[in-house]
Amino acid sequence: MAESKIKATDGGSSGWAWRRGWPFLIAVALLTALIAGHRLIPNVRGLGSLVDSAAPFLGLGVPLLGLAALLRRSWIALAAVLVPALLWVALFGTAWLPDGGGGSVRLRVASQNLRAGNPDPAATVASLAETGPDLIALQEISGDTREPVAGALVEHYPHRAAVSTVALWSRFPIREDVGVDTGLAWTRALRAVVAAPGGDVVVYVVHLGSARAGDTGTRDRTVATLADQIRQDRAERLIVLGDLNTATTDRMLEPLTELLRDAQADAGRGPGFTWPAAMPVTRPDHVLYRGLTAAYARVLHTPASDHRAVTAGFR
CATH class of the missing domain: 1.20.1270 (Substrate Binding Domain Of Dnak; Chain:A; Domain 2)
Incomplete structure (x- = not known):
C-alpha cells in the first residue's frame, strides 16, 4: 500500500x-x-x-x-x-526581411500630413526637403501654413499644384493638375501630370475621409471612390501619395491595393508605422504606385507634425 x-x-x-x-x-x-x-x-x-x-x-x-x-x-x-x-x-514577420529594392533612383517622392494648426510648418517641410525628394505631397495645408511652407520650398521646388488642403511641390514641371472628387463635401485630392525623368508620371495627392471608432463609413466610401478614379485612369506610370486614414492590413484598403503596389511592402523594412508621430502604431500614410519599380521606402520623423512622413524612390 x-x-x-x-x-x-x-x-x-x-x-x-x-x-x-x-x-x-x-x-x-x-x-x-x-x-x-x-x-x-x-x-x-x-x-x-x-x-x-x-x-x-x-x-x-x-x-x-x-x-x-x-x-x-x-x-x-x-x-x-x-x-x-x-x-x-x-x-507579418517577412516585412523585416531585407527589402527587394535597390538600384539607381530616378524619382524620389515624399508625403507628409502637415497637421492642422502646425506651430512650425516651415520646419516640418524643411526637414522633409533635406532628404532630397523630387516631389513633396502635403495634406492638411491651410491658409495659415501656405506662406511659410512656400517660403521653405520655393527655392528648390519651383512647381506647385494645390487644391483645398492638399498640395504637390515639384522640382519638375507640372503639365496639368485638377481636383479629384473622392465623395467628401469638399475636394481633398488632386491629380497632377509631372514631367519626370523617363516620361510623364501621374501623381495623386490624397487625404481620404476620416475614420472614427465605430464609424468608418465615410473613409470606406472615399477609398472606393478613389479606386474607381484610379481604375479609369489610363496613365501607365502612376503614384498615389497621401493620408488614406487606414492601415495596409485593413481589408477596406483592398480596392486600392488590388490596383496598385505598396512601396513600403516592396522596398521598405518593417511595418513603416507613421501615426502618432511620437510613438507610431499604425500606417495611414502611403506611397502606392504602378508602372515603376520601387528602389526604397522609408519613414521620416519630422518636427511639429502628428504624423511621420513617408518617402520612396523609384527607378
Whole structure:
C-alpha cells in the first residue's frame, strides 16, 4: 500500500504535467484563429477594420502565452505556441526581411500630413526637403501654413499644384493638375501630370475621409471612390501619395491595393508605422504606385507634425 501511495503521489505532482496545458491550448487556438482569420470578423461599425489594422500586434500574444506555459510547466502548451508564432512570422514577420529594392533612383517622392494648426510648418517641410525628394505631397495645408511652407520650398521646388488642403511641390514641371472628387463635401485630392525623368508620371495627392471608432463609413466610401478614379485612369506610370486614414492590413484598403503596389511592402523594412508621430502604431500614410519599380521606402520623423512622413524612390 505504501508503494502504491508513492506512485500515485509522484504521478499527480511530478514533472511538467501535460494536463496543465489544456487551458493554454484553448488560448493558443484562439490566438491562431485570430491571426489567420481576422479578416473574417464582420466589419460591423468598423470592428473588422479595427482588428485588421491592429493585426500585426497580435504577435504580442505569442511571448505572453509562451511565458505562461513556462510558468505552468506545460510542455504541450509551450510546443503549441509555435503554431501562432510561425503563422505570425509568415504573415507579418517577412516585412523585416531585407527589402527587394535597390538600384539607381530616378524619382524620389515624399508625403507628409502637415497637421492642422502646425506651430512650425516651415520646419516640418524643411526637414522633409533635406532628404532630397523630387516631389513633396502635403495634406492638411491651410491658409495659415501656405506662406511659410512656400517660403521653405520655393527655392528648390519651383512647381506647385494645390487644391483645398492638399498640395504637390515639384522640382519638375507640372503639365496639368485638377481636383479629384473622392465623395467628401469638399475636394481633398488632386491629380497632377509631372514631367519626370523617363516620361510623364501621374501623381495623386490624397487625404481620404476620416475614420472614427465605430464609424468608418465615410473613409470606406472615399477609398472606393478613389479606386474607381484610379481604375479609369489610363496613365501607365502612376503614384498615389497621401493620408488614406487606414492601415495596409485593413481589408477596406483592398480596392486600392488590388490596383496598385505598396512601396513600403516592396522596398521598405518593417511595418513603416507613421501615426502618432511620437510613438507610431499604425500606417495611414502611403506611397502606392504602378508602372515603376520601387528602389526604397522609408519613414521620416519630422518636427511639429502628428504624423511621420513617408518617402520612396523609384527607378
